[in-house]
Amino acid sequence: MEAEVADAPPGGVESALSCFSFNQDCTSLAIGTKAGYKLFSLSSVEHLDQVHGSNEIPDVYIVERLFSSSLVVVVSHTKPRQMNVYHFKKGTEICNYSYSSNILSIRLNRQRLLVCLEESIYIHNIKDMKLLKTLLDVPANPTGLCALSINHSNSYLAYPGSLTSGEIVLYDGNSLKTVCTIAAHEGTLAAITFNASGSKLASASEKGTVIRVFSVPDGQKVYEFRRGMKRYVTISSLVFSMDSQFLCASSNTETVHIFKLEQVTNSRPEEPSTWSGYMGKMFMAATNYLPTQVSDMMHQDRAFATARLNFSGQRNICTLSTIQKLPRLLVASSDGHLYIYNLDPQDGGECVLIKTHSLLGSGTEENKNDLRPSLPQSYAATVARPSASSASTVPGYSEDGGALRGEVIPEHEFATGPVCLDDENEFPPIILCRGNQKGKTKQS
Numbered sequence: 001m002e003a004e005v006a007d008a009p010p011g012g013v014e015s016a017l018s019c020f021s022f023n024q025d026c027t028s029l030a031i032g033t034k035a036g037y038k039l040f041s042l043s044s045v046e047h048l049d050q051v052h053g054s055n056e057i058p059d060v061y062i063v064e065r066l067f068s069s070s071l072v073v074v075v076s077h078t079k080p081r082q083m084n085v086y087h088f089k090k091g092t093e094i095c096n097y098s099y100s101s102n103i104l105s106i107r108l109n110r111q112r113l114l115v116c117l118e119e120s121i122y123i124h125n126i127k128d129m130k131l132l133k134t135l136l137d138v139p140a141n142p143t144g145l146c147a148l149s150i151n152h153s154n155s156y157l158a159y160p161g162s163l164t165s166g167e168i169v170l171y172d173g174n175s176l177k178t179v180c181t182i183a184a185h186e187g188t189l190a191a192i193t194f195n196a197s198g199s200k201l202a203s204a205s206e207k208g209t210v211i212r213v214f215s216v217p218d219g220q221k222v223y224e225f226r227r228g229m230k231r232y233v234t235i236s237s238l239v240f241s242m243d244s245q246f247l248c249a250s251s252n253t254e255t256v257h258i259f260k261l262e263q264v265t266n267s268r269p270e271e272p273s274t275w276s277g278y279m280g281k282m283f284m285a286a287t288n289y290l291p292t293q294v295s296d297m298m299h300q301d302r303a304f305a306t307a308r309l310n311f312s313g314q315r316n317i318c319t320l321s322t323i324q325k326l327p328r329l330l331v332a333s334s335d336g337h338l339y340i341y342n343l344d345p346q347d348g349g350e351c352v353l354i355k356t357h358s359l360l361g362s363g364t365e366e367n368k369n370d371l372r373p374s375l376p377q378s379y380a381a382t383v384a385r386p387s388a389s390s391a392s393t394v395p396g397y398s399e400d401g402g403a404l405r406g407e408v409i410p411e412h413e414f415a416t417g418p419v420c421l422d423d424e425n426e427f428p429p430i431i432l433c434r435g436n437q438k439g440k441t442k443q444s
Contacts, residue, residue, distance in 0.1 A: 015315060016336035016360055018077075023065045024109065024150040025196075025242065026321035029332060030072070031359050032060030037074060039065055039088070040359070042330065045323055045340055048357040052088045064106050066126075073113070075103045083115055085129070095129055104144020111152035112173045116144045121159060123173055133176045139163045145189060148173065149198030149216075156198050156216055160189045166205045168192060170219060182219040184212055191238035191249075200261075202240065202247055208233035211249055213261065225259040226302055227251075241320035241327075245345070246304070248320050248329065254312040256331060258320070258343065258351070260304035305348035307331070307341045336360040 019032040022042075028051065029040045036055040040048050052072075062075035070089040075082070080102040085094040099117060107114040108126060115122040121135040139162055146159040155173030160166075166185025171178050185205035192203045200222070202213045209232065213223035225247070227233070233251040240247055250256045307329055309316070315334040320327065320343070329341040329351050336359045341351035 015334035017332075017334050018059070018061045019063060020317060020332045020334070020359075021064055022239075022317065022319045022330070022332075024067050026319045026330070027068055028065050029330075029338065029359075030063040030065050031332070031336075032063045032074075033360070034059055036060060037063040037072075038359070039072065040338075042321060042323060045328070045355050048338065048359075054086075054088065057084065062103065062106055064108060066108055067110070073106050073108065075106065097129070104141070105146060107146060107148035107157075109148055109150045109152045109155060112148065112155045112157075114146060114148055114157060114173075116141065116146045116159070118142055118144070121146065121157070123157070123176070135159075135171070138169075145192065147192045147194055147201070149194040150196055151194075151198040154198045154216075156194060156201075158192050158194070158201055160192075162188075164188065166203065168201070168203060168214075168219075170201070170217060172217075179217045180219045182214055184214065185210070191235045193238045193240065195240040195244040196242050197244065200240070200244060202238055204235040204238055204249065206234065208235045208251055211235075211238070211247065211259070213247065223247075223259075223261055225257075227257050236315060237317040237319075239317075239319050242322070246320055246343075248318050250316050250318040250331060252313055254309045256307040256309065256318055256329065256351075257303040258305040258307070258329065258348070260348065303348075305343055305351055307351035307353070309333075309339070311335065332359070 017031050017033060021030050022028070023030070027042055029042055031038050031040075036053065036057060037060045038053040039051040041051050043049070057074055057076045057078075059077040060074055061077050061080075062073070064073045065071070066073075070087050071094070072086050072088050074084045074086065076084075079098075081100070082096055082098045083103055083106065084096045086092070087094055097115075099115060099122065101117045101119075103115055104118060105116045107116070111126060112132075113124040113126045113129070115124070118141055119136075119138060121138055122131060123133040123135070124130065125132050139160060141160055141163075146157065148158075149156040153174075156179070157171040157173045158168050159171070161169040161181050166183070166187055166189045168182040168184050168189065169178060170180050170182060182201075182203075184203045185207075187205035187207050190204050190206040190208060192201065194201055194216070199216050200213055201216050201219075202211060204211045204227075209227055211225045211227060212221055213225075214220060215222050227235075227249060233253050235249055235251050237250040238247070245261055247259045247261060248256065249259075309331065311333065316331055318329060318331045320329055322328070323340075327343040327345050329343050331339040331341070333339070338357040338359055339353060340355040340357070341353050343351050
């Protein structure tokens with residue numbers, strides 16, 4: 001699962017990290033610094049294990065790892081128009097490509113790799129890095145905002161359809177055709193993200209007050225959540241849980257909001273038995289006669305759970321993951337720390353900070369004690385995901401296209417289809433290349 005993060009640091013705040021991103025299934029964290037980049041495993045609460053680190057490319061501002069494979073994509077401020085693809089276990093560069101302007105973001109799944117520039121998007125076939133399509137008619141996108149479904153069977157792509165309004169273009173990365181346009185918000189988009197199966201798309205505008213969820217591919221609104229009413233914020237991260245039951249949003253404030261995606265039922269007792277029940281029924285009926293904007297506000301669901309950060313105004317990204325069989329909220333901050341919270345999937349409420357890890361230096365940790373008693377067995381049972389026995393399910397993956405919790409994904413499985421693999425069965429040697437796509441890019 002991918003997480004959104006703004007590239008520009010807020011004024012007056014010095015960032016220890018130049019970039020940071022969670023991988024597609026939230027099992028790994030990548031960070032970029034002035035010195036290079038590092039990759040961490042997220043399999044434990046108590047320990048943060050560094051998988052790989054490199055100082056060969058300084059001043060990294062984009063680093064993306066493909067699931068749990070050895071494929072990592074890096075972009076540096078020293079060559080902001082060049083994308084470098086590495087096999088970090090072998091210590092070799094697979095390929096590099098240069099583009100006509102600075103690279104703003106990169107998204108990838110097992111089928112496609114997207115390179116987003118300010119006024120164009122390049123769609124590559126990840127198995128051989130062949131350029132399949134260049135979207136040149138996209139509106140100016142100065143932040144490089146885009147999203148790619150991690151489910152490679154559909155590879156839906158979403159990007160802003162307007163510089164002045166919250167319009168979203170939904171594009172099929174496999175058929176290479178536009179699917180639909182969604183009028184998501186009145187204001188400019190700030191965040192967009194797909195769920196693991198690619199069946200839902202969430203968005204937030206630059207006001208940051210309302211978060212909407214749309215069905216894919218028809219673009220119909222299915223959920224609407226209100227993050228706040230009085231205070232405009234900058235949404236820095238928007239992400240679904242792998243099972244699509246929760247949606248998490250972080251911003252430049254000190255609060256992280258978690259919403260629960262539940263089907264709202266319209267069934268009510270025919271005859272309310274109490275005075276309060278009668279008044280509640282009358283109130284809901286009255287909303288049918290109110291202006292649409294007011295009625296929608298009354299029906300909007302507020303946060304199911306929240307987490308209080310010990311900072312505000314710093315860049316951060318969040319994700320929801322299952323670590324050691326329990327649901328956790330993870331928040332990475334530009335000050336160089338990873339914060340891990342417990343999430344109660346039954347009752348929600350305030351998430352409890354249980355661990356803080358340093359992402360810099362020697363990997364030292366700052367201990368945070370959870371003062372609550374041990375969680376009851378019923379709590380763990382609520383998040384245990386039953387193993388679905390289906391002939392169509394690929395081992396190591398759930399039916400919705402996400403990785404199953406607690407299972408190790410074979411590294412060669414990130415590329416699908418018949419390909420000529422190298423001796424480690426991970427990436428085809430045909431893309432050991434240098435240079436440009438014909439007529440589409442140029443050396444920086």
